[in-house]
Amino acid sequence: MLLTELLELPVLDAGGTRLGLVVDARFAVAPDSLEASLLGLLVGRRAHAAFLGYERKSENAPALIARYLRWHERGTFLVLLQDVRSIEPDGVRLDSTYRRYSPFLP
Amino acid sequence: MKGVLGLALGVLTAIGGFVDIGDLVTSSVVGSRFGLTLVWVIVVGVVGICVFAQMSGRVAAISGRATFEIIRERLGARVGFANLAASFLINLMTLTAEVGGIALSLQLATSIQPTFWIPVAAVAVWLVIWRVKFSLLENVTGLLGLALVVFAVAVFLLHPDWKALGGQLLLQSPSQGSETPATYWYFAVALFGSAMTPYEVFFFSSGAIEEHWTPKDLGQSRINVLIGFPLGGVLSIAISVTAAVVLLPQQIQVTSLSQVLLPVAQAGGTIAVIVALLGFVAATFGAALETTLSSGYSLAQYFGWPWGKFRPPAKAARFHLTMIIGLVIGAGVLLTGVDPVQITEYSVVFSAIALPLTYLPILIIANDHDYMGDQVNGRATNLVGLVFLGIITIASIAAIPLMIVSAAGS
Amino acid sequence: MTASLPDPPPVRGRVLDARLHLLDRQVLDLEGQPVTTVDDLELADLQHGERREAEPPTISALISGPILTTRLFGGRTPRTRLHRIAWDQVTEIDIVLTLGVPGDALEVTWFERWLAEHVIGRIPGGRHAPD
Amino acid sequence: MSVHPFPAWARRVIATAVVAGVCLGTAGCSPAYSPSGRLAQSASDASAQTQTAALTLRLAASQQLPSPATDTALSDVTDKLGQDDSSLTSADVSGRLDAARRRILDRLRVGEDLLVHARVLVGANAGAAETEAVARRLQATAKQLSTLGQQLQASG
Numbered sequence: 178m179l180l181t182e183l184l185e186l187p188v189l190d191a192g193g194t195r196l197g198l199v200v201d202a203r204f205a206v207a208p209d210s211l212e213a214s215l216l217g218l219l220v221g222r223r224a225h226a227a228f229l230g231y232e233r234k235s236e237n238a239p240a241l242i243a244r245y246l247r248w249h250e251r252g253t254f255l256v257l258l259q260d261v262r263s264i265e266p267d268g269v270r271l272d273s274t275y276r277r278y279s280p281f282l283p
Numbered sequence: 284m285k286g287v288l289g290l291a292l293g294v295l296t297a298i299g300g301f302v303d304i305g306d307l308v309t310s311s312v313v314g315s316r317f318g319l320t321l322v323w324v325i326v327v328g329v330v331g332i333c334v335f336a337q338m339s340g341r342v343a344a345i346s347g348r349a350t351f352e353i354i355r356e357r358l359g360a361r362v363g364f365a366n367l368a369a370s371f372l373i374n375l376m377t378l379t380a381e382v383g384g385i386a387l388s389l390q391l392a393t394s395i396q397p398t399f400w401i402p403v404a405a406v407a408v409w410l411v412i413w414r415v416k417f418s419l420l421e422n423v424t425g426l427l428g429l430a431l432v433v434f435a436v437a438v439f440l441l442h443p444d445w446k447a448l449g450g451q452l453l454l455q456s457p458s459q460g461s462e463t464p465a466t467y468w469y470f471a472v473a474l475f476g477s478a479m480t481p482y483e484v485f486f487f488s489s490g491a492i493e494e495h496w497t498p499k500d501l502g503q504s505r506i507n508v509l510i511g512f513p514l515g516g517v518l519s520i521a522i523s524v525t526a527a528v529v530l531l532p533q534q535i536q537v538t539s540l541s542q543v544l545l546p547v548a549q550a551g552g553t554i555a556v557i558v559a560l561l562g563f564v565a566a567t568f569g570a571a572l573e574t575t576l577s578s579g580y581s582l583a584q585y586f587g588w589p590w591g592k593f594r595p596p597a598k599a600a601r602f603h604l605t606m607i608i609g610l611v612i613g614a615g616v617l618l619t620g621v622d623p624v625q626i627t628e629y630s631v632v633f634s635a636i637a638l639p640l641t642y643l644p645i646l647i648i649a650n651d652h653d654y655m656g657d658q659v660n661g662r663a664t665n666l667v668g669l670v671f672l673g674i675i676t677i678a679s680i681a682a683i684p685l686m687i688v689s690a691a692g693s
Numbered sequence: 694m695t696a697s698l699p700d701p702p703p704v705r706g707r708v709l710d711a712r713l714h715l716l717d718r719q720v721l722d723l724e725g726q727p728v729t730t731v732d733d734l735e736l737a738d739l740q741h742g743e744r745r746e747a748e749p750p751t752i753s754a755l756i757s758g759p760i761l762t763t764r765l766f767g768g769r770t771p772r773t774r775l776h777r778i779a780w781d782q783v784t785e786i787d788i789v790l791t792l793g794v795p796g797d798a799l800e801v802t803w804f805e806r807w808l809a810e811h812v813i814g815r816i817p818g819g820r821h822a823p824d
Numbered sequence: 825m826s827v828h829p830f831p832a833w834a835r836r837v838i839a840t841a842v843v844a845g846v847c848l849g850t851a852g853c854s855p856a857y858s859p860s861g862r863l864a865q866s867a868s869d870a871s872a873q874t875q876t877a878a879l880t881l882r883l884a885a886s887q888q889l890p891s892p893a894t895d896t897a898l899s900d901v902t903d904k905l906g907q908d909d910s911s912l913t914s915a916d917v918s919g920r921l922d923a924a925r926r927r928i929l930d931r932l933r934v935g936e937d938l939l940v941h942a943r944v945l946v947g948a949n950a951g952a953a954e955t956e957a958v959a960r961r962l963q964a965t966a967k968q969l970s971t972l973g974q975q976l977q978a979s980g
Binding site for chain 2: 868873
């Protein structure tokens with residue numbers, strides 16, 4: 178599968194309620210081999226403004242832009258791969274026991 | 284001693300390189316129609332270009348990323364592509380205007396038709412890009428462009444009524460004779476666009492990489508920009524003043540390049556005219572080089588192709604092909620007989636429209652520690668940057684409605 | 694709201710977001726020459742349907758090519774028209790991605806090489822830098 | 825997801841239509857597009873060009889403008905006056921405006937004739953007195969054209 182086939186898919190909970198869109202995919206890169214394995218998906222309200230990443234980074238400047246974009250992207254959260262039940266061409270379904278994590282990058 | 288020379292050379296180049304066909308035409312048009320009531324826009328525009336040229340140069344020197352790479356990385360493929368399409372077309376328009384400007388300047392010097400000069404100019408621009416080193420082309424056109432100082436000299440030779448001129452500087456009722464407020468603000472946007480044209484930033488940041496800048500070169504670049512650009516802006520203002528002193532009282536609204544020259548002739552006679560024409564050719568030729576290179580830079584940086592004059596052309600084939608195609612299109616458009624002065628007038632307004640999408644990514648990257656380490660923007664720079672982003676956005680939104688209401692300033 | 698969410702469990706290695714840190718980035722070759730930009734990423738072991746795999750999916754290749762038109766206008770590009778650069782050729786991930794191979798050895802640079810060979814290189818002076 | 829009564833493309837079309845409507849509406853009310861506004865514009869353009877010819881002629885006579893620049897400046901004026909001439913000739917107006925159009929065109933053609941004369945004088949390196957006489961007449965024509973333009977603008 179290509180990354181762009183995953184991005185912008187709707188994300189649904191076990192009951193079929195729409196939670197948002199896949200705005201990005203988080204990977205862990207092994208320090209030596211550089212193998213990049215999928216950790217989870219970032220779910221947000223809108224996909225198209227998320228590339229600036231203010232809601233995931235500690236950058237705070239310029240303050241006005243940072244604050245606006247963070248407000249604009251509020252509600253973005255991370256779900257871990259283990260909480261993803263299925264990925265279909267028309268949407269991503271989560272387990273009933275899924276948990277929301279902070280989208281901030283470590 | 285070598286350091287001082289290098290410094291002087293950089294500053295002089297920045298002054299001479301600041302003015303292009305857009306500044307020549309727009310400053311003169313505005314001076315001949317509104318006197319000095321719009322000079323404040325040139326001042327604002329110069330401060331803006333100083334802030335963002337400096338910022339893009341700093342980002343390029345520290346992170347090694349030129350402006351269009353950043354635009355794509357920060358705006359994504361889709362919005363970045365929209366920006367590329369708009370910037371590329373506007374740049375092509377400006378390129379066409381500059382090549383047309385060379386042809387018109389050479390016509391003024393020789394009275395041979397521009398249709399003869401257009402292909403000559405396009406081939407000359409290509410040859411210089413193909414074979415001449417980056418630093419050489421920048422320095423020679425910049426230094427020859429200094430001939431435009433003749434406009435500043437002309438201001439004094441005209442013995443204007445300084446008091447009356449000073450009175451015009453203060454922002455007053457925009458209605459000057461038969462001009463409407465819409466026309467006034469339309470030309471304010473045009474003047475702003477001519478001072479802050481995006482190609483200057485593409486060229487400046489890519490030039491930093493062409494010349495392999497390191498953070499150590501930033502001091503020099505800051506001085507070039509902070510002294511050179513304002514002095515270049517003074518030349519723009521001088522052009523405006525000569526038009527305001529000689530042409531405005533006679534109700535001559537500038538519509539051709541030959542009219543820009545008349546006040547210089549009145550002030551300093553034949554010799555001044557010859558010097559001014561040298562300045563015209565150098566300024567338009569230099570800007571034609573910059574816009575041609577910028578067309579290659581923007582496309583290559585978006586798609587990740589190899590680019591730059593420091594590589595042999597065969598090592599940056601698509602970059603060179605883009606520039607050749609750009610020049611062919613520009614010359615082709617001009618040979619249909621369109622008026623380069625009109626292309627210029629539209630290109631500066633469209634530049635103003637495209638400004639926010641170019642300057643926002645620069646401002647954001649200049650704050651990103653991944654790219655800039657601990658050299659991110661300070662608070663003061665961010666404040667000024669944000670203020671300008673606001674001004675740019677307003678100008679960009681207002682441009683089209685003003686263009687329609689004022690019938691493109693007619 | 695966001696601030697009140699718990700942090701995810703820590704993992705070994707660097708954590709990055711594909712769109713933020715990989716997509717649309719410049720790719721350089723062994724010698725630092727530009728190769729392409731990252732238009733898309735290929736994910737191995739990730740198929741449509743229920744997730745059963747024990748191992749997490751990994752990035753298997755950088756993709757470049759006319760995928761851009763689909764990212765711009767939607768739709769899908771036939772796989773055969775995509776250029777793959779295997780992920781294990783990536784040697785460094787920074788604000789650019791660096792490969793451990795020369796760019797000329799990669800399929801993605803064929804048009805650049807063809808143009809250099811047949812057009813730009815044939816124009817006098819095209820093969821050496823300006824002096 | 826909230827449900828919209830129209831699909832996305834329809835909303836886009838509607839938004840574009842509204843923006844275009846507002847633009848055209850303001851343009852319709854703008855004096856720059858009214859028939860009298862356009863006539864006034866042509867008159868003031870022609871005035872500026874005729875005035876330019878007078879200035880160029882004087883600078884050439886006093887040896888302040890080299891001859892290639894003089895030729896170019898005068899030929900630029902000729903081109904622009906020709907454009908004003910053809911747009912006035914083809915202007916579709918009637919009644920009071922048509923009368924104004926004829927008056928402007930009449931003055932403009934006087935200007936064009938003077939310009940031909942001026943170019944001959946420049947080519948022949950004529951004396952200062954002779955050129956000054958033509959320059960004055962060009963200036964007078966420019967003044968008349970400008971007055972005609974202002975009258976049109978004032979009458980709306």
